[in-house]
Amino acid sequence: MEENKQASKYMNPYLAGFLLGLVLLASFYFTGRGLGASGAVKSVVVTTVGTVAPEFASSTLFFESGASEGESPLKSWLVFEVLGVLLGGLISGAFAGRLKLKVEHSPKISSKTRLIAAVLGGILFGIGSQFGRGCTSGAALSGMAVLSTAGFISMLAIFGTAFLFAYFMRKLWI
Amino acid sequence: MGPLVTQDIIGGNWNFVLAFILGLFFGGVLEQAGFSSSRKLAGVFYGYDFVVLRVFFTAAITAMVGLLFFHYFEWIDLSLVYVNPTFWPSALTGGAIMGLGFIVGGFCPGTSVCAASIGKIDAMVFLVGIFIGISLFGFTYDWWVDFVFAGDLGRIKVYDSLGMRQGSFAFMLIAVALIAFYATRWIEKRVKKVEY
Numbered sequence: 001m002e003e004n005k006q007a008s009k010y011m012n013p014y015l016a017g018f019l020l021g022l023v024l025l026a027s028f029y030f031t032g033r034g035l036g037a038s039g040a041v042k043s044v045v046v047t048t049v050g051t052v053a054p055e056f057a058s059s060t061l062f063f064e065s066g067a068s069e070g071e072s073p074l075k076s077w078l079v080f081e082v083l084g085v086l087l088g089g090l091i092s093g094a095f096a097g098r099l100k101l102k103v104e105h106s107p108k109i110s111s112k113t114r115l116i117a118a119v120l121g122g123i124l125f126g127i128g129s130q131f132g133r134g135c136t137s138g139a140a141l142s143g144m145a146v147l148s149t150a151g152f153i154s155m156l157a158i159f160g161t162a163f164l165f166a167y168f169m170r171k172l173w174i
Numbered sequence: 175m176g177p178l179v180t181q182d183i184i185g186g187n188w189n190f191v192l193a194f195i196l197g198l199f200f201g202g203v204l205e206q207a208g209f210s211s212s213r214k215l216a217g218v219f220y221g222y223d224f225v226v227l228r229v230f231f232t233a234a235i236t237a238m239v240g241l242l243f244f245h246y247f248e249w250i251d252l253s254l255v256y257v258n259p260t261f262w263p264s265a266l267t268g269g270a271i272m273g274l275g276f277i278v279g280g281f282c283p284g285t286s287v288c289a290a291s292i293g294k295i296d297a298m299v300f301l302v303g304i305f306i307g308i309s310l311f312g313f314t315y316d317w318w319v320d321f322v323f324a325g326d327l328g329r330i331k332v333y334d335s336l337g338m339r340q341g342s343f344a345f346m347l348i349a350v351a352l353i354a355f356y357a358t359r360w361i362e363k364r365v366k367k368v369e370y
Contacts, residue, residue, distance in 0.1 A: 013228035016207035021236020023199045032177030033256040037284035062315035080190045084197020092205035093292030101293040118296040121279015122303015130311040132268025136282035145237035149335045150260040157269020162277040166219040173216045
């Protein structure tokens with residue numbers, strides 16, 4: 001079977017996984033915590049609400065937690081880490097010649113459909129990450145590395161549910 | 175002995191520098207692995223590309239084994255390492271909502287940041303969605319707060335939940351991963367290739 005042309009340009013997945021594991025291990029060794037992503041967006045949400053509607057923010061437990069310490073909630077570990085992800089991805093993409101503004105989608109759907117699905121998926125992930133106390137990286141991956149039960153529940157629930165609904169969403173992908 | 179920042183061996187603001195550097199590598203590796211493509215990520219759910227399973231499982235096992243050895247050699251004090259607490263009803267519900275989000279949106283938050291960085295507009299839109307989703311949750315927080323804190327099992331470890339020894343569980347997880355790596359290669363060969 002012929003290799004997918006684009007896939008051959010990517011790093012060997014086991015090597016990539018090993019390197020990602022080392023980055024995660026380094027994170028635990030140096031900072032005592034794992035990697036994450038959704039928490040950074042939460043900081044942006046808390047900052048935005050705290051700026052636009054400070055009274056509302058200070059009266060609501062969810063927004064108040066970030067606003068009360070006097071420092072901007074944007075000065076958080078995860079915000080700096082995600083800025084790093086942004087630059088790291090950009091550098092890697094630049095070296096691999098993959099920098100291009102585009103909407104990637106299956107030929108069976110339009111760009112518009114893809115964008116609507118992407119925003120819906122993002123909304124679901126945003127809500128889910130708050131119930132799950134983190135997303136695929138913060139709750140599932142980092143949680144599994146420290147062998148927390150929450151990490152394994154998150155991983156099984158995320159991938160299990162995605163598999164359950166895969167059949168119904170197949171038009172979006174294949 | 176690690177973790178260095180937690181014990182003030184490395185000072186406060188350096189923590190942010192470290193976060194940025196770790197993020198650089200995190201983003202770089204994700205992009206190199208192909209996690210900047212939603213169609214590649216979605217492959218795991220249809221059997222045409224198992225990169226997600228391979229990278230994710232290998233990374234989790236590498237970090238897990240690394241931490242166990244670091245602990246064994248007394249290079250790290252595991253009691254100072256953050257373990258996410260288990261509130262099983264909300265962990266399960268949140269995971270299910272995220273799973274649906276994954277198959278609809280094609281990204282998770284980390285991979286969407288990575289994909290947005292190389293110009294994927296669908297990833298940028300996904301990030302806007304996360305912003306909206308977290309806001310919606312925040313505005314309706316009063317409705318969920320009891321549920322979110324229900325079923326508190328504390329910082330419980332998975333081997334304790336299963337009544338296993340730590341080493342036995344780690345060994346079992348590695349065995350499961352190896353079987354999965356082998357089985358998915360078999361599946362990939364038999365599933366029709368998808369061009370993307």
